[in-house]
Amino acid sequence: MRIGVLGTGNMADALATHWVRAGHEVVIGGRDTDKAGRLAARIGGGAEFAGLRAAADSAEVVLAALPFGAGAEVVRNLRAALEGKVLLDCSNPVGPGFRLLTEGGPSAAQHLAAAAPGAHVVKAFNLCHEDVWRMRPPVFDGRPLSVPLCGDDETALARARELVGDVGCEAVFGGGLERAGLLEATAALFIALWVGEGADAQAIAPPLAYAAGPRPH
Numbered sequence: 290m291r292i293g294v295l296g297t298g299n300m301a302d303a304l305a306t307h308w309v310r311a312g313h314e315v316v317i318g319g320r321d322t323d324k325a326g327r328l329a330a331r332i333g334g335g336a337e338f339a340g341l342r343a344a345a346d347s348a349e350v351v352l353a354a355l356p357f358g359a360g361a362e363v364v365r366n367l368r369a370a371l372e373g374k375v376l377l378d379c380s381n382p383v384g385p386g387f388r389l390l391t392e393g394g395p396s397a398a399q400h401l402a403a404a405a406p407g408a409h410v411v412k413a414f415n416l417c418h419e420d421v422w423r424m425r426p427p428v429f430d431g432r433p434l435s436v437p438l439c440g441d442d443e444t445a446l447a448r449a450r451e452l453v454g455d456v457g458c459e460a461v462f463g464g465g466l467e468r469a470g471l472l473e474a475t476a477a478l479f480i481a482l483w484v485g486e487g488a489d490a491q492a493i494a495p496p497l498a499y500a501a502g503p504r505p506h
Contacts, residue, residue, distance in 0.1 A: 290448070292316070293348030295341055295363060297324045300379055301354035302332065303422035304414060304456065309334035311455035318344025345370035350377065350448050351408075357382035357390060357397050365404040372407035375445040377452070379414040382473055387481035389474055396470035398439065411440035411449045412469035413460075415476050426457020437463035437472055 290313045294301045297319040305315050309332055317332070318341040319325035329338035338344075345351050345367045353360050357380045364371065378398045382390040391397065398412040413436060414422065421427050427434040436453045438460050440446050446462070453460040463472060482488040498504070 290314070290451070291347060291349050292452075293318055293344035293346075293351045294354060295319075295344060295351060295367075296354035297321070297328045298354060299419035300414070300422070301352070302328055303419045304352060304354070304379070304452075305336065306332050306423070307425075307456045308452060309336050313452075313455070316344045316347050318342075342367055342370055345374075348374065350375040350452070352377045352379065353401060354379055356380065357400075360397065361400040361404040364401050364408075368405040368407065371405040374408055375442075375448045376401060376405065376408040376410045377414070377449060378410055378412050378469070381415050381476045381480075383477045383480055387477055387485060389477045391470065391473065396466075396473050398466055398469035398473075402466060409440065409442035409445035410466055411438055411442075411445050412463075412466065412472050413438050413449050413453065414456075415472055416479065422456065424457075428457070434458045435461050437461050439463045439466055439469040439472055441465045 292308055292313050292315045294305050294317050309315050315336045317325045317329045317336060317338045322340055325338035329336040351371060351374055353376060355363055360380055378401050380397045382397045384390045398410050402410040436458045438446055438449050450460040479490040482490040
C-alpha cells in the first residue's frame with residue numbers, strides 16, 4: 290500500500306515507522322520539506338518525503354497527522370488530490386482544561402470530510418499518546434490494544450483495519466463517521482482522567498462479561 294502522511298510530528302513519526310516496517314511505501318509530506326526529509330531519513334526503510342500535495346497525490350491512503358486547527362485548511366487545499374482516497378484522521382480537538390473544541394458541533398473527522406467531500410474519512414488512532422504507538426507492539430497484560438474505527442465506506446474501513454493490524458493492534462468498528470465525535474469526546478475524558486486526576490481510565494469499564502450487569506447464579 291502506498292501511504293501519504295500529512296504532517297511531520299510525533300504521530301506521523303510513530304505510525305509511519307510501523308507501516309514502513311510492514312512493507313508499505315510511505316511518503317512524508319510537510320509544508321517544510323527539509324523537516325519532512327529529516328523525518329523520512331529517521332524512519333528509514335525507503336521512506337520518501339515531499340510537499341503536502343505531492344504526498345497526497347502519490348498515495349492510496351492518506352494519514353492526516355495534523356492539529357485540529359490546521360487539518361481542515363490543509364485538506365481543503367488538497368481536496369482534488371484526495372478524491373476517492375482513504376483519509377485517516379487521528380486528531381483530537383482538545384483544548385485548555387481538557388475542553389472539547391468542537392463544542393457539540395461537527396467532529397474533527399467531519400470537518401475533514403466537509404473539506405474534502407470526495408475522500409473516504411476514517412477516524413482512528415486518536416485514543417493514545419504517540420509513545421504508545423511507538424511500542425512494538427502495543428500489548429498490555431498480554432492483550433493487544435484495540436483501536437476503534439469510525440467511517441462510512443467499507444473499502445476504506447478495510448484498509449484502515451489492515452493498517453491497525455500492521456501496528457500490532459486489533460481494529461474494532463465504532464460505527465459510522467457520525468460517531469467519530471464520540472471517540473473524540475472519549476479522548477478528552479481519558480486525557481482529563483490521566484493527566485488531570487492521575488486516574489486509571491481503563492478501570493472505569495467493567496470486563497465484557499459484566500457489561501450488561503452480573504450474570505445471575
